[in-house]
């Protein structure tokens with residue numbers, strides 16, 4: 001296959017990487033996207049060693065595994081990227097991304113900053129979106145109000161957030177940086193960032 005146009009058309013839609021501090025609103029925004037555009041996006045279900053939160057489901061939100069299982073799978077080459085975050089392991093398996101791409105859907109990855117840097121070394125070629133909170137104070141309030149973290153985990157996440165907010169300003173690291181203040185405004189910006197890929201999937205479904 002030498003025709004670049006044909007190659008591009010066959011490559012399928014570009015994945016979307018969503019990153020940003022814990023509590024910035026990534027899951028809230030991506031859930032809106034998955035609901036509005038059913039049959040267009042697919043979520044890359046990560047593995048984690050943290051325990052499920054109330055309401056979270058195995059295989060939907062995460063694959064919940066022990067540290068031993070995760071380490072063995074990483075050693076076996078099953079992961080595209082993995083990271084240690086707030087005392088737990090997280091990782092994107094090759095199978096998670098392939099499951100979405102096999103359906104020709106836009107694969108969404110919700111990953112931390114270490115994950116972003118590692119994905120940059122692969123040939124995944126995603127659109128990189130950073131979701132940022134309006135301020136550290138608002139971030140802390142959102143995380144506390146979510147009531148999912150112990151004080152220790154909360155402090156670790158706030159520390160990581162400060163680093164994330166600085167690094168995300170690095171020119172060229174993200175295609176789009178969205179401040180999630182008003183949810184509807186932030187969602188509008190996210191949709192705009194991925195519009196071209198949405199159109200590709202819709203065109204492919206028509207033909």
Ligand SMILES: Nc1ncnc2c1ncn2[C@@H]1O[C@H](COP(=O)(O)OP(=O)(O)OP(=O)(O)O)[C@@H](O)[C@H]1O
Nearest residue numbers: 021022023024025026027028142146180181182183
């Ligand atoms: N624009 C917003 N205004 C007010 N509250 C918001 C907004 N966006 C999200 N929230 C709330 O903030 C909290 C954190 O949001 P969310 O869980 O989506 O963050 P996250 O970035 O996915 O975090 P994590 O990385 O820990 O999974 C949630 O309780 C959510 O309802």
Ligand SMILES: Nc1nc2c(ncn2[C@@H]2O[C@H](COP(=O)(O)O)[C@@H](O)[C@H]2O)c(=O)[nH]1
Nearest residue numbers: 022046082083085090091092110111112115
């Ligand atoms: N590098 C990766 N980071 C991931 C992955 N899955 C989730 N995450 C990030 O972890 C933190 C915490 O998530 P939480 O669900 O415990 O609040 C958050 O920033 C996620 O984006 C992954 O596979 N790789």
